[in-house]
Amino acid sequence: MIPAEFDYVRPATAAEAVTAVTDAGEDAKLMAGGQSLIPMLRLRLSYPSTVVDVSRVEEMRGVRDDGDALVIGAMTTHDEILRDALIKEHAPLIAQATQTVADPQVRHRGTFGGALAHADPAGDLGAVALTLGCEFLAQGTEGRRSIAASDFFDDYLTTALTPDEVLVGVRVPKLGAGWSSHYEKFNRVAQAWSIVAVAALVRRENGSIAEARIGLTNMASTPLRAAAVESALAGVDLTPDAVGAAAAHAAEGSNAPSDLSGAADYREHLARVLTKRAVLAAAGS
Template sequence: MIPAEFEYVRPASAAEAVSALAEAGEDAKVMAGGQSLIPILRLRLAYPTTVVDVSRVDDMRGVRDDGDAIVIGAMTTHHDVMHDALVGEHAPLIAQATATVADPQVRHRGTFGGALAHADPAGDLGAVALALGCEFVAHGSGGERRIPADEFFVDYLTTALSPDEVLTAVRVPKLGAGWSSHYEKFNRVAQAWSIVAVAALVRRENGSIAEARVGLTNMGSTPLRATAVESALAGADAGRDAIRAAAQHAAEGTHAPSDLSGKADYREHLARVLTTRAVMAASGS
């Protein structure tokens, strides 16, 4: 199909992007890599009056060290995120999940910030951002603000970004020594969206799990934290039986959708199975 008519703006800086969004009003859309937006435009699931293309905003690219966090520019491609040394050292969970995104062609064009701002609950990076406790850096007419990951995702394809704001970067806290991670994904065919996926972070002490963080992909209208699993794992033995028992709580508090890929009860079953696998892999059990 052919998209509806729209104005096209290609700013050279984040400030110019903010000005363009403010001028266009609520019916504008930001385009980063375009891997999510363009299909939606073609299907006329969105019909903005203005598309603001930020692909030329170079200061929104790259990964840098910022003391207690690493900062990933929103325009950094999935490919570059996967192969970045800082990400590999301080946030390997991001690299693990990003490696499952679509195919190499999409990973070379699609962007880290674009995928997160798109806020598809089947996307792989939202649950990872929740588990890591990321902060989203937005620039708008009122200046810069930082949005915690647990406040960023509001509803299906909806974030806390205001109409005049653009996501410029994501701050990823350095968790320090002792943490290990794993991303476990189930999809119908290779390169497809997740039916369900689990992002697991585990810190072990003296043979037990001192702390765990578990993020769920596609178990509701937004990414979710499996808080009941995290509580059950805290202080638990790192053995397989204890992990299996804790993972039985994975579907608690979720609102799994039913669609052509699977019914809600099937997704709840997958959440328990994949949480078991992800936590076991992260803890080395």
């Protein structure tokens, strides 16, 4: 299909992007890599009055060391994430999840910030951001502010960003010694959206789990932290039986959808199975 008519603006700075979306009003849409927005435009599921293309905003690109954290520019592509040495060293969970995103063509165009701001609950990076305790850096007419990942995802395709704000970057805390990670994804065919996926961070001590953080993909209208299973995992032995018993709590507090890819109870089963796999893989067991 052919998209509905819209105005097109291509700013060169974050400040210009803020001005453009503010001038255009609530009907404006930001376009980063365009891998989610363009299909929606073509299907007329989205019909903005103005598209603000931020692909030329160089200050929103790249990964930098910020002391106890990394700052990832919102316009950093998935492919750049996969090749970045700082990500591999300090936030390998991001690379593990990004490796499962779509195909190489999409990863060369799609962006880290664009995927997060799109806020599709089946997207892989939202649960990762929650699990890592990231902060979202937004720039608007009132300046810049930081939004905790736990406050960023409001509902399906909806975030805490206001109409005059642009997501310019994400602050990722560095993990201390002893942490390991794994992203376990289940989908029907390669390169597809997650039916369910699990982001796992595990800190080991003396053969047991001292602490675990678990994020769930596509188990509600937003990504989730699985608080019940995190509590159940604390202190358990790193054996398949013990981890499996704790993982039985994985779906508690979720609101799994039913759709053509699977019923809610099927997703709940997947959450339990994938959590066990992800935790054991993260712990190297």
